[in-house]
Amino acid sequence: MVQEAEEWYAYLRKKHDDETRTEIVVVALVAFVAVLIGAALSFALVFHTFVNLTYLLIGLVLIPAAAGVATWAIRRRRRFTFAELGSLVAKMKSGQASAEDGLRLADAMHDALLAMKKGKMDSAFTNGVVAFLLVAVFGLNIAVGLLTGAIVYLYFRFEALRDYENESRRYEESKKELLQSL
């Protein structure tokens, strides 16, 4: 039981770190492309001249970097969801755990699982933005890109929300059944 909890904890931490890295890269990339599109639009629609090249270069570095740092900070805060799980696993390993600690561990693992599923809702937004960029940049059609992005976002969000609610309900019902069976 302790080994399983420990493996689960290690898996969650690794997954969280991997996802954080991916998300930072995607967000920085999106910010980079957004700065480029902004510069192109300002040239085409407003100024009819290139924006100052120095400002553009600074923007291309600073804005994606700031977006990446903000993403890292948000993801880092979420990591504290796993803190309780870590201390419970340590207590279980010490061999002084009770059935109540086991219940708390199951709850903490379930909370971490839900946090992961909730994270998928954020990924839905990233997926939508990526879909928009792909269609808008390669398909050269911003309107279709917007529509595609919205559909992709809504689909992934719907799936993530359904998964989240199912897991939450399943666990609560399981606990209720346990109490009734005692």
Add this chain to the structure above:
Amino acid sequence: MDRPDLYVVARFLDVLYGNGQPMKKTNIQMRVGLNYARFSQYLEWLLAHGLVQLAAGQEGDRYELSPKGIESYHILVDWIRGTLHGMKP
């Protein structure tokens, strides 16, 4: 009590199962860390559900897990084990 807290029930089962011997009310109350009113409610619930019984042939009122209580403790531990296993990635 309509729906007792599973954590508290687990604590009672833990204390009585771990002790292995019938226990006085005061000792159980101290170990589960509840105020007297709450403790009495839970003890009544456990007695009503047949998880705890008065120990026979003991001096004063001493309580112990009934066979159903021992079985419930094992059900609880199995549930925890099964749940943790089910969440395994």
